[in-house]
Amino acid sequence: MNIPDIYQLFLENPVISTDSRSVVPGSLFFALKGENFNGNLFALDAIDKGARYAIVDDKNVVQDEHFVLVSDVLDTLQKLANYHRKQLGLKILAITGSNGKTTTKELIYEVLSVKLKTKATQGNLNNHIGVPLTILSFDEYTKMGIVEMGANHPNEIKKLCEIAEPNYGIITNIGKAHLEGFGSLQGVQKAKGELFDFLAKSKGTIFYNASNAFVRNILPGIGKEIPYGTKPVLDTYGKIISAEPYVKIKIVAKTCMEVQKYEINTQLVGQYNLENVMAAVTIGQYFGIPDKQIKQAIENYKPQNNRSQFIKSKKNEIILDAYNANPDSMKLAIHNFLEFEKKNKMVIVGEMLELGSLTNDEHKQLYNLLKENLNNNKISKLIFVGRNFQSFCEDTDLFFNNVDQLIDWIHTNPLNHSFILIKGSRGNKLEKVIPFL
Numbered sequence: 001m002n003i004p005d006i007y008q009l010f011l012e013n014p015v016i017s018t019d020s021r022s023v024v025p026g027s028l029f030f031a032l033k034g035e036n037f038n039g040n041l042f043a044l045d046a047i048d049k050g051a052r053y054a055i056v057d058d059k060n061v062v063q064d065e066h067f068v069l070v071s072d073v074l075d076t077l078q079k080l081a082n083y084h085r086k087q088l089g090l091k092i093l094a095i096t097g098s099n100g101k102t103t104t105k106e107l108i109y110e111v112l113s114v115k116l117k118t119k120a121t122q123g124n125l126n127n128h129i130g131v132p133l134t135i136l137s138f139d140e141y142t143k144m145g146i147v148e149m150g151a152n153h154p155n156e157i158k159k160l161c162e163i164a165e166p167n168y169g170i171i172t173n174i175g176k177a178h179l180e181g182f183g184s185l186q187g188v189q190k191a192k193g194e195l196f197d198f199l200a201k202s203k204g205t206i207f208y209n210a211s212n213a214f215v216r217n218i219l220p221g222i223g224k225e226i227p228y229g230t231k232p233v234l235d236t237y238g239k240i241i242s243a244e245p246y247v248k249i250k251i252v253a254k255t256c257m258e259v260q261k262y263e264i265n266t267q268l269v270g271q272y273n274l275e276n277v278m279a280a281v282t283i284g285q286y287f288g289i290p291d292k293q294i295k296q297a298i299e300n301y302k303p304q305n306n307r308s309q310f311i312k313s314k315k316n317e318i319i320l321d322a323y324n325a326n327p328d329s330m331k332l333a334i335h336n337f338l339e340f341e342k343k344n345k346m347v348i349v350g351e352m353l354e355l356g357s358l359t360n361d362e363h364k365q366l367y368n369l370l371k372e373n374l375n376n377n378k379i380s381k382l383i384f385v386g387r388n389f390q391s392f393c394e395d396t397d398l399f400f401n402n403v404d405q406l407i408d409w410i411h412t413n414p415l416n417h418s419f420i421l422i423k424g425s426r427g428n429k430l431e432k433v434i435p436f437l
Contacts, residue, residue: 001068003079006055007087009068010080013052016136018129025050030077031057032129043067074129081132082163090142092135092164093283096149096157096195097172098188099329100276101126103268103307104172105148107280110297112144114289120146123305127151131160149195152354154187157194169195170207170279174214175328185214193218207283209275210234228282230274236285238264238278244340245269245310245319249277253291264295267302269310269319271339272332306431315416316437317342321423322430325352327362333423334369338378342419345379348406348433350424351386359388367392381418385428403432410436 010016015027020042023029029046031039031054040061043054047066054066057073070076085092095105102124109120119142121134126148138145149160174189199206200220209215210227219225227234232252241248247268253260266277277298284294303309311318321333330352337345347370355362367389373379383398385406393399400406415437424430 001070003076003083006068006070006076006080007083009053010084010136014136014139016077016133017046017051018133020046020049023049023051027051029054031055031061031073032077033057033073039073077132078128078163081135082165084138085135085163085165088138088140088142090138090145091168092145092147092166093168093170094147094149094161094164094166094195095170095172096151096192097170098175098192098326099332100172100272101148101150102305102323103273103303104170104276104279105146106303107276107298107301108283109146110301111280111284111289111294112146112287114284114293114297115287116144117141118144118146121148124150128156128159131163135164151191154191155194157191158198161195161198165202166195166199166204167202168205168207168283169199170283171195171209171215171218172279173209173212173275173328174218175326189214189218196220199223205286207279207286209279211275226282226286228275228278230278236278236282238274238281240271240274243269243271243336245317247271247273247277249274251281251291251295253281253285260291262291262295264298266298269303269308270321270333270336272329272336273308311434313434313437315414316418316420318420318422318434318437320431320434321421322350322428323426325350325423325425326355327352327366330366330423331369333421334373337421338373340419344381344418346381346383346415346418346420347379348383348385348420348422348424348430349389350403350422350428350430351388353425353427360391363388364392385424385430403429407433407436 013026013028015024017023017027017029018032023046029051031043040056040058043056043061046054053068055068055073057070062069095101112118119138125134127150134147147164149157151157171192174192200222203223205224207226211229230237236253238249238251241250247266249264251262281294306320306323309320370382374382385400422430
């Protein structure tokens with residue numbers, strides 16, 4: 001069966017299922033395969049649970065007309081998403097970067113939704129499977145689609161662009177993330193730049209962080225390139241007014257007629273969120289959203305999912321930023337934390353993942369940075385979680401192999417009256433400690 005025929009099935013059953021355990025009745029089940037699973041083996045179960053059709057690539061599981069045999073299920077899902085994107089004819093904004101992708105996506109979504117019927121990537125659906133699923137969630141009423149693109153190897157962003165065909169794109173920043181797959185910072189730069197390469201060839205519009213040299217250096221120099229950031233030379237720029245704990249930003253927007261100045265009182269913690277806010281402000285202005293409505297949309301946004309959250313419990317005040325971590329985001333979070341005028345500062349730091357050959361060096365640097373501030377009394381207590389810290393930690397250090405060990409320790413060593421930063425890669429699951437603080 002070809003893509004137009006499968007698309008007709010999709011129009012009649014416009015819900016996609018990829019997990020037989022949570023099949024939606026009347027959906028299309030795509031029997032995806034991975035290293036540790038084979039969706040073909042669960043196709044019959046999906047049909048029994050209410051899926052209208054099962055898209056499979058193993059002829060041995062086909063039983064009747066409810067099984068659609070294709071050469072490759074993943075390829076079919078991706079081509080179906082691209083076909084759907086072309087049929088809708090909507091505008092798509094793609095977002096990638098080493099840090100801040102999701103927060104920037106959420107802020108832009110809030111701003112653009114003021115004027116346009118907007119849909120955006122949900123959760124972490126930003127890879128070779130998530131991007132097609134995101135696009136297939138767009139419908140005839142969607143005027144603007146925001147697609148987050150993640151990658152940990154070269155050519156992945158290029159492939160995602162070929163599926164989504166974005167009209168607009170933004171790289172939040174470029175830093176030391178997923179070095180295991182990219183090999184080096186220059187590898188990250190080249191991989192993220194695949195988005196700009198696509199937009200240059202397709203005559204799309206690029207929004208870029210003028211404050212990040214690695215981003216500026218990969219601008220193609222053709223087409224429409226719109227900067228944002230903190231430099232007064234820009235038409236629109238921002239600066240931090242305060243951050244105790246929420247970031248308050250002053251926006252200066254210059255036009256040929258006048259200069260507009262206003263303040264945004266965000267619900268975001270961390271001065272590094274300035275660039276995320278500026279991206280949303282600049283893109284909102286580009287699409288004709290009035291400044292007053294941009295301000296209101298950003299002020300109404302409250303972060304979730306363990307990102308830049310401020311939590312005040314009965315015992316402690318906590319900054320939770322444990323969705324992800326890499327050397328650059330770690331340093332930003334720590335330096336930001338040190339600037340707070342608070343007593344009894346404590347850091348619970350989890351190991352960083354996917355750093356490849358740089359794992360040891362980067363953890364050593366992070367360890368030294370934290371210990372230096374402990375010795376200078378800028379931090380009152382340090383807790384390390386994860387085996388990548390083990391070789392550096394001394395007998396006097398508080399070190400735990402995992403978060404469960406830390407929780408066991410807290411049961412007998414309660415932590416009270418502290419201002420706590422919790423930061424680490426997602427694999428640490430550091431958010432599990434929150435109920436005990």
